Structures are given as C-alpha cells and as structure tokens.
Amino acid sequence: MQAWAIANQKGGVGKTTTTLFLARGLAMAGHRVLLVDLDPHASLTRAFGVPGDPPPAGTHDLFGSSGATLSSLARGTSIDGLKLVAAQPALATLERRGATQPGLGLSLGRALHAVHPAFDYVLLDCPPTLGLLMINALAAADRLVVPTQTDQLALHGLADMLRTAQMVERSRRRPLPSYVLPTLYDRRTRSGIHNLDLLHDRYEGRVWPAAVPVDTRLRDANALTQAAPITGRGADAYRRALAWLLAQSDAAQRQAA
Numbered sequence: 001m002q003a004w005a006i007a008n009q010k011g012g013v014g015k016t017t018t019t020l021f022l023a024r025g026l027a028m029a030g031h032r033v034l035l036v037d038l039d040p041h042a043s044l045t046r047a048f049g050v051p052g053d054p055p056p057a058g059t060h061d062l063f064g065s066s067g068a069t070l071s072s073l074a075r076g077t078s079i080d081g082l083k084l085v086a087a088q089p090a091l092a093t094l095e096r097r098g099a100t101q102p103g104l105g106l107s108l109g110r111a112l113h114a115v116h117p118a119f120d121y122v123l124l125d126c127p128p129t130l131g132l133l134m135i136n137a138l139a140a141a142d143r144l145v146v147p148t149q150t151d152q153l154a155l156h157g158l159a160d161m162l163r164t165a166q167m168v169e170r171s172r173r174r175p176l177p178s179y180v181l182p183t184l185y186d187r188r189t190r191s192g193i194h195n196l197d198l199l200h201d202r203y204e205g206r207v208w209p210a211a212v213p214v215d216t217r218l219r220d221a222n223a224l225t226q227a228a229p230i231t232g233r234g235a236d237a238y239r240r241a242l243a244w245l246l247a248q249s250d251a252a253q254r255q256a257a
C-alpha cells in the first residue's frame, strides 16, 4: 500500500480536484483506492453526496478513543474500487487539542498502518492550512503531490509547502518524495508561461513537465465522483499527470531499494 498526500498550504489551487482525478484514475485501472478527506470544509465528502447533517462518521473518529479504524469508516462510492472516509466539521477542533495532547500528530499514520493490506493506494486530501491535520498527512505519507497555480503568490506558497515537507521529512527520518503539479494553467497569460519555466528551473525533475489547463468541465465536482468517463483537456491532462506520478513513484521506490 502507498499513501499519497495531496497538499498545499495555499487554498484553491486544485488539491481536491487533483485528489479526485488521481483516485478515479487509480480505481479505474483496477487498484483498490481509499480517499481520506482531512479538510474540515469537507469539499471532497460533499462532492460524493455524503450529507453533513447529522455529521457522518469519518476522519475525526480516528483521533478519539472510539476505536474506529479506516476500514470501519470507509464507505463505498459510485466508482468501483474507490472508498471514502468522510470529513466532519469537528476536525477543525483538533488543531486546539493537538497543542495539549502529545502523539496526536501520528494518529493517521497508526490508522494507515492498520489498514495496510486492504488497499493499494490511500489518497489524503489535505486542508489548506499548516496544522495538525496536514502534519498527520505529511508524517504518514509515502509520497507528496503538491498542486500549484503558476502566479507569483502561488510560487511563494509552493516554496513554503516544500519547506514544511522537508522539515517533516527530517523529523520522521524517512524520505518523502515530493512532486509538483501545475494546475489551473492559463497559457494565454505571459506570466503563467514565465512562471511555469521558473518552476521547472527551480524544482528540476520534481515538476510534471506539463500543466493541467483551466477547463470548465472540471468545475462540477459532483460529476467527477460519478463512474461516467470525463472527457476534455483537463481530464486528459490528469490522466497524463497520473502516469507521470506513477513512473516517478516507481523510480523513487527502486532508488530506495
């Protein structure tokens, strides 16, 4: 089993959309995939039509004493081979508890360890904040995927994110291969093209050599949670991005062996 964290401290860069497309692609290729929604705003959970009231059982239960496991919390979806652990608003309260309750940063890692043989891939959709939930994901993940836009502010956000990942990597003493995925790319803007070049120079080898374009067909997250195929430039780009990520991930595995 391999866990991929999809994270960026910056909001609205396409994390949830990326998580959905990678998960769809992996499940449709025959892998057993588990999605874990770590964002208290629960966009991924809502996209799958899970009602928020009353709050569903989900990720928050991993941090308590209920004995809930990822297997017991995983619910089926309309896509074969794809299961989801829902997010609840109560996740937001964990940030406060984390300061006083030692060991809370490793809860997800322990839960993943226990679910190990049941899935081939676990994808962790992170909130856009550097807090306990993201730290849990970075501490537990085998790979990090960082979707980023290509404007100037986003490049600063990306640098912050990769610094955070490096810090976690040092403290857990296990490599965290990290990959950058340019998203929401508009090739009509000169700054977009310039910043994409900058990205490749700065993070050589770790940036997907293309970009996911702005595509209005990707705006409807509910459509992305249905089994029907999705066509268009955005979906095609995500298919190629997944193939690249799998190749990079295999190369990292071989290097580590």
Ligand SMILES: Nc1ncnc2c1ncn2[C@@H]1O[C@H](COP(=O)(O)OP(=O)(O)OP(=O)(O)O)[C@@H](O)[C@H]1O
Pocket: 010, 011, 012, 013, 014, 015, 016, 017, 018, 039, 043, 126, 127, 128, 183, 184, 185, 212, 213, 214, 215, 216, 217, 218, 219, 220, 221, 234
């Ligand atoms: N390639 C794309 N083309 C057009 N719209 C997109 C594309 N990627 C994402 N979007 C839209 O942009 C918005 C933000 O995307 P998304 O929710 O995936 O970002 P996020 O990083 O998960 O946001 P948050 O930080 O709030 O969790 C959503 O409305 C989504 O549908």
Ligand SMILES: [Mg+2]
Pocket: 015, 016, 017, 039, 043, 125, 126
């Ligand atoms: Mg999101």
